[in-house]
Amino acid sequence: MEIQEITQEVEKQNVVIRQVMAEVEKVIVGQKDLLERLMVGLLCDGHLLLEGLPGLAKTTAIRTLAAAIDVGFQRIQFTPDLLPADILGTQIFRPDTGQFVIRKGPIFNNIILADEINRAPAKVQSALLEAMSERQITLAGKCFELEKPFMVLATQNPIEQEGTYPLPEAQVDRFMLKINVTYPTEAQEKEIMNRVRQGVTENVCSAVSSQSIDEAKKAVQAVHMEEKITDYIISLVRATRDPAAYGLDSQNLIRYGASPRASIYLGAAARAHAFINGRAYVIPQDVKAMAPDVLRHRIMVSYEAEAEGIDSDQLIKTLLERIEVP
Missing domain, CATH: 3.40.50.300 (P-loop containing nucleotide triphosphate hydrolases)
Known part of the structure; x- marks a missing residue:
């Protein structure tokens, strides 16, 4: 799909999201x-x-x-005092039929x-x-x-x-x-x-x-992302696992870094952020805007970082400042 076609579809489907946001606001x-x-x-x-x-x-x-x-x-x-069955549902016995039936839960x-x-x-x-x-x-x-x-x-x-x-x-x-x-x-x-x-x-x-939301999702998936933006996302995520390889001195501050889910979700979130802002292509700012929310719960800081009062948000801020932007 050409970028002009993607742009037209983004503009069309963006109206749906604006309607939802207007109601919530x-x-x-x-x-x-x-x-x-x-x-x-x-x-x-x-x-x-x-x-x-x-x-x-x-x-x-x-x-x-x-x-x-x-x-x-x-x-x-x-x-x-909540039980798993209160969420998922359970099997109950029906005396009139002599059989067990599934009662689905609120999930x-x-x-x-x-x-x-x-x-x-x-x-x-x-x-x-x-x-x-x-x-x-x-x-x-x-x-x-x-x-x-x-x-x-x-x-x-x-x-x-x-x-x-x-x-x-x-x-x-x-x-x-x-x-x-x-x-x-x-x-x-x-x-x-x-x-x-x-x-x-x-x-x-x-x-x-x-159905309207489904159409908007298809438009989001079509949002264009350059390979260099993909490489930037991978660099950010991998830097949480091996900071020294990217010239960062936070090796002792991170117990373990983000999983591959972080790369997948950051790419998807960057596309959605571009879509919400009416663009058919992803820019580095989309990645920077979504990185804290995608990464903050996936970085486990070390005891040394906790002792120094450093949390995952501060480490992410350093990553975004130090990792080269394409």
């Missing part, structure tokens, strides 16, 4: 980066992890996104809000692994395919908060993006108060269908 004030990344996850079939203190509209943003799209939605409140929906996912122990968190990775569920020896689109949008409070459990590393890696949600500005907080008082937050309607 009726409720969510500010948080432009958060809304963009929700769109990136939607366009890439990626699972998102939102971290922030209570009361920062994490749950509201996800619920509003689901309301703006004509798809199935289910909110699951994670608590310490059998398009958009899943896993609210406060780190309030539940690892056994329950791990119940999501097959659904997130394979997009299928195994119950009583039978495989059930999950409907498309399927997204897990999880929220969590910071680990240092009392009563939370760290997510298993295997599950964290399955999240495409980890988004840090911060406090609104003074003006934004005033606008939030006014909107809630006026009841504006209840006026969200289904702006687009799932």
Whole structure:
């Protein structure tokens, strides 16, 4: 497909995403980066992890996104006493027929809000692994395919908060993006108060269908990426595993680096970012914009880094400053 054809398709399908964002912005004030990344996850079939203190509209943003799209939605409140069967479903006995039947759980929906996912122990968190990775569920020896689109949008409070459990590393890696949600500005907080008082937050309607989202996804996949941009992505990811090979002195600060999923997701996220900004081609700025959210939960800092107060975001900032941009 020629670049002119891709551009025309991007311009056409970009309207769909703008409609969804317009509906979400009726409720969510500010948080432009958060809304963009929700769109990136939607366009890439990626699972998102939102971290922030209570009361920062994490749950509201996800619920509003689901309301703006004509798809199935289910909110699951994670608590310490939750069981895997409460999420996946279970086998029950029907006395009238004398047979066991499968009762499907809330995971059998398009958009899943896993609210406060780190309030539940690892056994329950791990119940999501097959659904997130394979997009299928195994119950009583039978495989059930999950409907498309399927997204897990999880929220969590910071680990240092009392009563939370760290997510298993295997599950964290399955999240495409980890988004840090911060406090609104003074003006934004005033606008939030006014909107809630006026009841504006209840006026969200289904702006687009799932078929429209599918068409937009095809346009995203067609967005052009030069080989030198692909090489830049690979350099960024590999530098988290072997900093010395790229002239960085952070070897002792990283316990282990990002997995190959990081390269895959960063390329997809860069395409989606270009699409959202109305471009049919990826530029280095698209990669730089998405790199922190793709990499921050995939870099495990060393004890030495923790002692010096260095986190993964600071290491990523150094990577982006030092790795040569094409």
